[in-house]
Amino acid sequence: MTFYSLARSLHIAAGVVGFITLWLPLFARKGGALHRRMGWVYVSAMGVVAFTALILSGTRFIVDPAVRSVALFFISLSTQSAAAASLGVRVLRAKQRTTAHRSVYDLGIAGLTLGTGLVTLTWGVMMNAPLLWGFAPVGIFVGASTLYYWLTPPRERMHWWFQHMAAMVTSGIGTLTAVLVVNARHLGISGMQLAVFLGPTVVGVTGLRFWGRHYRQKFSPPPRALSNAPLAGSER
Template structure:
């Protein structure tokens, strides 16, 4: 099983790097254009594999690795939460486009279930983080709680703004990117820098940078499609 874990880890790293570099292409290209769509789907496929491999590695460390200590188990729970956050955000970002013409509250069990899973897993990991005194698990899952609650509110409410799906799509994909970059800073950056640990500020830096970007992009497109009277 160790060789399979190592293989998944290498593929996980490769998929993460591809997703990280591809993400910026659909962000800056014409929305709905050929380049935007192709690069966007490539990003989604990469993130799908990244999420599945992260889930496998996290479960392996927690339940199948007898040498895993408390610190490694804590990081493994973080890895599992990253898998939930990235996959739920990507799924939401796709689904808001598929059913953009809805005029009533959405009742799709898959969509509501994925958003509810993100919300509840955020609460569970946050509680676990406070129980073991691990700051990364104490505060980072708040992103999942907020995003999960926002997604549930969107699904169960009637859209009232023009092209609301674009705002939700951009926010979801940028939220997915937060998961990718944070995972890199937590697991990849220390190895590339050759250090055993980094400041917790570095762990939260992607969130500190990306959240204002999400707000700025959302405000830009909200004003573009729904200009104030």
């Protein structure tokens, strides 16, 4: 078995594990044992997926000019998904912070996501590849918003909860997009390119907005009860 084929086998195995464990933390009781354990399995699988994707897609980008745009798409997608999964874990470790967070690791991962998005956008414009310049803004936004989150003091009490939730959904969007793109022909949806590439993003972002609204209402302080005492000067 060659190094390339080994990386491919690891990539497929980790992708299957990641796709399966993606759903369990979303629907399990938040903070429960199943949620935490499956979340760690998913994050670990995404780390393997990203590493092997860089090997596989990086190799194809170098040796096969005909597929460079597709290879760069998967490099960007895997980087974005793994960075979002990492963010989902890291925010929990820094949830007590009240000032800017300047960890070299966290800022580096966010910067890598932003940089990969900019490179993908530039390449897509130069090569006239709609797949790239249409997808690249997602990575740019994720990287830039993550840098902003780390470098500014928290503005709400449960900031870590919402950032964790957004990061894991973003990672899940990337995972689902990759699965659909790779298996579109087998699923009979190869002719629905726009839906394949943008469908998970539209559904995920829409669901995240409703989810965030629900939890903001849940975490908001209860309205102060109106006093039952009679107003001053009122008739007895």
